[in-house]
Structures are given as structure tokens and as C-alpha cells.
Amino acid sequence: MDEGKKSTPLVEMRGITKRFSGVTANSDVNFSVEAGEVHALLGEHGAGKSTLMNVLYGLYAPDGGRIFVAGRPVTFRSPRDAIAAGIGMVHQNFMLVQTLTVWENMILGLKGTPFVLPGKKIQNRIAGISEQYGLEIDPRAAVWQLSTGERQRVAILQMLYRNARVLILDEPTAVLTHQEAGRLFRTIRRMTEEGHGVVFISHKMNEVMNETRRVTVLRGGKNAGAAMTAETTGEALAEMMMGRKVPLDLYRKPMRAGPAVFEADDLRALNDRGLDAVGGLSFHLRQNEILGVAGIAGNGQRELCEALVGLRALTGGTVRMGGANLTNASPRRFVDRGVRYIPGDRRGVGMAPGMDISSNAILRRYWSKPVASGAFIDWKRSEKLSRQIIRDFNVSAPSPRTPVRNLSGGNLQKFLMGRELSDSPKVVIVMHPTWGLDVAATRYVREQLLAQREAGAAILLISEDLDELLALSDRLAVLYRGRFMGILAEPEGVPPEKIGLMMAGTWISEALKDSAPENGSAKEAAS
Amino acid sequence: METLVSILAAAVRSGTPILYATLGEILTEKCGVMNLGLEGIMLMGAFSGFFVSLSTGNPWLGLAAAFGVGMCLGLIHAFISVSLGGNQVVCGLAMTMFGGGASALMGRGCIGMTIRGIDGFSIPWFSELPLVGRVFFSQDVMVYASYALVVVLYCFFTATRPGMNLRAVGENPKAADAMGLPVARIRYLYTVLGAGLVALGGAYISVIYNRFWAESMTAGRGWIAVAMVIFAVWNPFQAALGAYLFGGVEAFQLRLQAAGTSVPTPLLMMLPYVMTILVLLFISIGKGRRVSLSAPAALGAPFHREERE
Secondary structure, eight states: OOSSSOOOOSEEEEEEEEEETTEEEEEEEEEEEOTTOEEEEEOOTTSSHHHHHHHHTTSSOOSEEEEEETTEEEOOSSHHHHHHTTEEEEOTTOOOOTTSBHHHHHHTTOTTOOSBOOHHHHHHHHHHHHHHHTOOOOTTSBGGGSOHHHHHHHHHHHHHHTTOSEEEEESGGGGOOHHHHHHHHHHHHHHHHTTOEEEEEOSOHHHHHHHOSEEEEEETTEEEEEEEGGGOOHHHHHHHHHSSOOOOOOOOOOOOOOOEEEEEEEEEEEOTTSSEEEEEEEEEEETTEEEEEEOOTTSSHHHHHHHHTTSSOOSEEEEEETTEEOTTOOHHHHHHTTEEEEOSOIIIIIOOTTSBHHHHHTTTTTTSTTTEETTEEOHHHHHHHHHHHHHHTTOOOSOTTSBGGGSOHHHHHHHHHHHHHTTOOSEEEEESTTTTOOHHHHHHHHHHHHHHHHHTOEEEEEOSOHHHHHHHOSEEEEEETTEEEEEESSGGGSOHHHHHHHHTTOOHHHHTSTTTGGGTTOOOOOO | OHHHHHHHHHHHHHHHHHHHHHHHHHHHHHTTOOOOOHHHHHHHHHHHHHHHHHHHSOHHHHHHHHHHHHHHHHHHHHIIIIISOOOHHHHHHHHHHHHHHHHHHHGGGGTTOBOOOOOOOOOTTGGGSTTHHHHHSSSOHHHHHHHHHHHHHHHHHHHBHHHHHHHHHHHOHHHHHHTTOOHHHHHHHHHHHHHHHHHHHHHIIIIIISOBOOTTTTTTHHHHHHHHHHHTTTOHHHHHHHHHHHHHHHHHHHHHHHHTOSSOHHHHHHHHHHHHHHHHHHHHHHSHHHHHHHSOTTTTOOOOTTOOO
16 A cells, blocks of 8 residues: 555445434444455444445435445445445345355346356356355355355355455354354455455454454444554443443352252254254253353254243153143243243244233233233233333333334343343243343343342343353353253353354363363263 | 046146146245235136137137236236235235126126137147057147246246246345345236236136136136145146146046036036145145245245335
8 A cells, every 4th residue: 555645445435324214323424444454343233333334235225425436436226236336245144045055146136147057157166266265165055054154154255256345244253153253254364365345343342353453433323433443442442332431341249059940851842844953951940040051043042942931842851840840831830830931032922012011011910910800901000010110120111002112122122021020030041132232231131130140040041142151151051953062060261162162063071171170060061 | 548538638628727827826926926816817817818819710819818918917916015015915815806807797798609719739749659648749739838838937947047036036035135136126027927827827718628708717716726836835847736636626527427427516516626625735734844945935025125123
């Protein structure tokens, strides 16, 4: 690059404004990407990062502002235009057609493809790009057969195949293991060496600090600051993101675990396609203790949760609570026994989104006193109950009559937690509690879980966020293809790489081989 | 033997209208649009095909007219379900009612008339093959065209670029859009073409098979075709199998009627429909999982780019 004279950015966005039916998602935002750099885009949920990138990728038409590619003004009517201008985006939930093969996905929508598809030729070209960037993949596999990490590679290849000069990666590491993330960063480095520009959207401060050259922070849809990564600190960026200081560390009070209150033995269940999803899990939950379950999405987490609360039939094994056998009992018997469930799918499973807050507040107790009086529901009582939850759990909602659909992600989760945790639960099954929440709401939710632990609940916490699991869990199980690779009795002491290995299917004995002395406590390996 | 061959040949003939309708609906559903208006579109095709044949004396013009009318109805369905994002089930049902009523009204003057239709011809060499020759290759040109259509559609879906684009739009319109495919245009195209094929199936009944017009003469074959799409798990070859199965039972019961059995005629006429229900029942029990896996994932769901979750 020339000294003094600034080179023309690959892409520049000036004064971008985008509104959705009255809500302003982006307001006068500036952003640019230069050749050979990784530019981090930081911000809380709802800060407008995804909107801005969707504008850049032609998915949303901006209401104001201009986009320049290599200095020339452009207008994108659709992603087709953006791709033609050399801009590629890898969405968080990959825009791939599952029933098509890898190579078919590669050429989807590509101009100049012959009428009859030349499969062999395309596969060879994919192999070439794969090698150049370290993105190994079998081009003939159908996408639904691939793991999440492999799908991401396909999505990146798809953009490189289209000669994208600028790659937008939307929270690419959220779905990856430690090892896979390392591999992704090697690929990103190769891309920047080749002169590509990369936009890196992430919440994870350490990744931003280590892997990027520049940072732009958005807050409330506006530019909140920008810096060269080398000249700033994680704390400074966090403050820019939130507009105030928020302590990032949690305090987990040392406690002795109480007696086991919930026991699962050799649990087996099928997924919706009728294939084995949970393949013989044995564990117990103890009072005053959080058992974390780590694992990459799709390894049986949802099926496990549902099997534990009576929502999915067991094909084998037993569930017991105290003296009672709850094997294949109805969900209501689990509820009566004090089991509470906070599902990962908050809107679909946790709530009836079209109904109002006070109706949703009694979904789990409308049949019993005091909410029910005979065949009727005491609506005054339910409204009082919902007001109580709104107050106790800091839910920001206009009134108990507001449809749950209108709550933001964070408020909805707080309300759901309030509903499930406000009547002293004995056992809490909770999945992805902070998925998609901003920093403040995340912190609140985690504090509530720790409060329940202190109050004596036995908690099973399923999450894909290893940092969250390590911060909250007393013990940590690692789930892989429906089986526990092992249960770590003292997870804090275990290096994340080892847990990553277990998440990729290595047994605990194998994964901890070298560090055996300091982990003598990890003897509880299951199955 | 002679009887068997003639029943099988009749099975192919009476299965052909259902085959056209099923193939048309497969084409439409593969791109993610569900059209339940088959019965109405077939009736409109049957009427317009007959009317144009009658007034011009040219059955080929009749078939062309039916195809055109079908495409117009498909355009209406596409406009409501793709551009307006309307409920596809309701729109399809409305199409069925409209087609039934409109064809009955307009066809009043045609009742009792007959046309010359299109005669069959045997394909040299092929028709001399034992059994197969007389069953499959001593038919009429529309039957032969339907064989070709089965093969062409199958290859189109599996080996061509537009076929792949079509599948992508039906599976994951969001991804297809992000890759730069014109989702709405593709859905329009195949909804319109599919409806044209459906109408051609209707016209086959009035122009070639019966050569007269009668109110509601499709007698539920449109609904049978909807069922056959599921039976066929969206595969053109299996669609042919299903259509001929229905046609076979139909031909068989007509034989029984002609032979004058003591079984009441209405019961015999029910047979093909009963068989359809039974086949669907067995499919749902045996192949239920395969059906849900092969169904286009975005079937019946409208697509809007800027809709936020």
C-alpha cells in the first residue's frame, strides 16, 4: 500500500438507513472493508449488524445512503447484484439447500452454467478451491449429511466459487468447536493473504482481539465507535457496545452438592426421523448443583431434554425421582413432581406467541387451584400472577394483555424463566438459555440460574456456549451423537481444547490422557 | 389372455388423464406451490378442449386451447399465492369450485354433441412386442407424449440447471434467493406450466377418451391426481405407476359392468376411489417417513424476502 495515500476500499457504505415498519434498524451507518483485512463488526443483539450486512448483500433495500464498490456507486436490487459485484455472505444458518449435493449448491443461481449440468467439471473446480484455502469437503455428499462445521465450509466455498472479493461471516464461530474455529481462522488468514476482505461479525471478544485488524461497533442501529484492533482493549469495546460499563464476570458461590433428586439410567430415545438420537445416557442431578451438557448442535440435545420432561417417548432406560418411577410418565406428572422445562425453542415450545402474557403465565397451572375454580379460569388471578412475574423478573412489557409475540427476545426469555422458576422448582431442565440474548439479558438469565442453584434446585443446563457452561456448571458432561463422552467433575481445570476433542467424539479417557494427574477427579466417565 | 391385454390397454388409456394432471401437479409442487384446484382446471380443460374441437373441427386446436386455458388459471393461482402471498389451499379450493361451475354453465350447449376426436395408431415394431406392444404401443399420440413427458420431467429434475433451480426454490426459497435465483419468477413459470398440463389431462377425457362433453365429467380425477402426487413421492415414474393402477381398476370395473354381474353398478364405480384411499393409507403407514422426506420442504409456504423472524 502507498505511504500516506489511502487506498480505495473494496467496499464502502455511507449513511445507510433502513427501517422496518416504523422500527429503525440502521440509522446513518458508515462502514468499509479494505483488501487484505479482517474487519470486525461488533454490537449487541438488535444493534443492526445483520441488517447492515443484509443491505450490503442486497437482501434488504436501504431507505437511505449509498454503497460504493471499488469507489464506484452501486445499487443492489437482489443478492444476484451483490454477488456479481464480488460480495459474498455466509449466513449464521447457512443458506444451503439440504437436499442438494455440495456441488449442486455451489452452482445454484450461477450465471453461465450449461443447461445439462457438467457435474465432473464442477467437482474438479471445487477440489481446486478447497485445496487453495484448506476447506476439505466431499463435493458429492448431500448437504443434509454434513456436520455443521462442514456446512460452513460449503457456504464459504460457495462464495469463493463465485469469486467473492468481500466475504461477510455472520457469527461464524457460534456453531463450531474450538478445533473447528481454529481451522476457520487459518482459512480466513489464507483469504486475506490472497487479497480478500473479510467482515467478521461476532460477540466473542477474544476472537475479535486476536483475529481482526479493525473494529467497528454499532449500538442501537448507529455507529458507536471504530478502532484499530491493536490500539484498543476488550473492555473499551464492551463499553462502546453497551454504552456503559457492565461487569462481565459472574460469581458462582462454592457449594456442596446435595442428594441426588433426579436419576436417569440408560436413557434411549429416537429423533423425529425415527433414528437413534439418545443412545444410553446415565446420570443424576443433585440439589444445589448445575450439571452442564456441552456438545455441538444436533447431537441429541433437544431429544434428551424432551425425554427428561415427558415430551418424547423413551425407547429404553428409566427416569426416577425420589422413590417415584417416572419412566414414560406424562408431562403433567413431571410438572406435578416439580420438574420445570425452559426449552431452546422459546417461541414455539415455551410459549403460545399469539396469546397474551397473562394467558401464557398460567399455561402450566391453569388446571389447578388457585388459577382454576371449577371449570373456570380466574383471570384476575392470572393477571395478578403475570404482574408478579413481570415485576420479579424485570420483564419490560406494556401490560399483561400484551401478546407474547410482541416481546423482544430478552424479555420473552425473562418472562419464560419467571414462569418456570417462580414456584420453587426441584429440577430445572434448561436449554440454550442465553441464545440470541444481548449482554445484559444474558447476565441476568445466568444470575437467575445461579440463584436457583443456591435455593436448592437441581439443574441440567444444555448449551452450545462453552464459556457459559464453564462459568455456570459444577459438573460438565460432553454429548456426542447421543452419548456422553464423559462427565468432568471439575470442568474449570480442563483446557477447552480437551473439551473440544470430546465434543468431536473422543472419549474422556483418551482426551485427558496427558493431563491425567490434575484430573483424577474426572473418574465419573459414563457408559 | 385377450381380455387381460385389452384391460391393460384400457388401463393405460384411462390412466392417462390422471398421469397428465399428476405430472402437472408434481411440477408445480416441486417449486413449492400447492395447487389444489386440479379438479376445476381439468374440467375447464375438458370443456374448452371439447368446445374448440367442436367449433373448429380440429381436435389439435382443442388440445392447444385447453393447455392455454389451464395456463391462464395457473396464472391466477400464481398471482394469488406468489405475488399476494395468499393461502394456497383456499385459493385451490376456490379454483375447483370455479372450474366446476363455469364449465357446467358454458358447456350447456355442448351436451349431446359428439366430435371425431383423435384416432390412435400403432408404433411400428414396438407394437409387435408380445403383451407390451398391444398394451403400451397401440394407443394414441397423447399417450405416447405422456411417456415422453415422464422421462423428460425426470431428467429435467435430476440433471439440468433449471431443474435444480426449481428444486432449490421448493426446498429453501430463502437460500435460493440468497444465491441470486429469481424465486417469484420460477414459481410463476412452473405453476403456470403445471396447470397447463393438468388442463391437458382434462381435455384428454373429452377430446380423445369420451369425445363428448358432460357436466363434471372428470368425476374426481383431479383429486385422485392430488393423491397420486403423494403416492408417487414426487417422482414422475411412480406417478405413471399410480395413474395406471387407478386406470386399471377403472377399466376392470367397466368390464365387470359390461359383463353384467349382480354387483350393483354404484358399488363397482366406487372401486377406483376406494383403491386410492387404501393405497394412500398403506403409503402413510409404510412409507410415511419417505413421504415427509421427499416432500418439497417449502411446499405451500409463501416467500417474502424482507420478512423478519
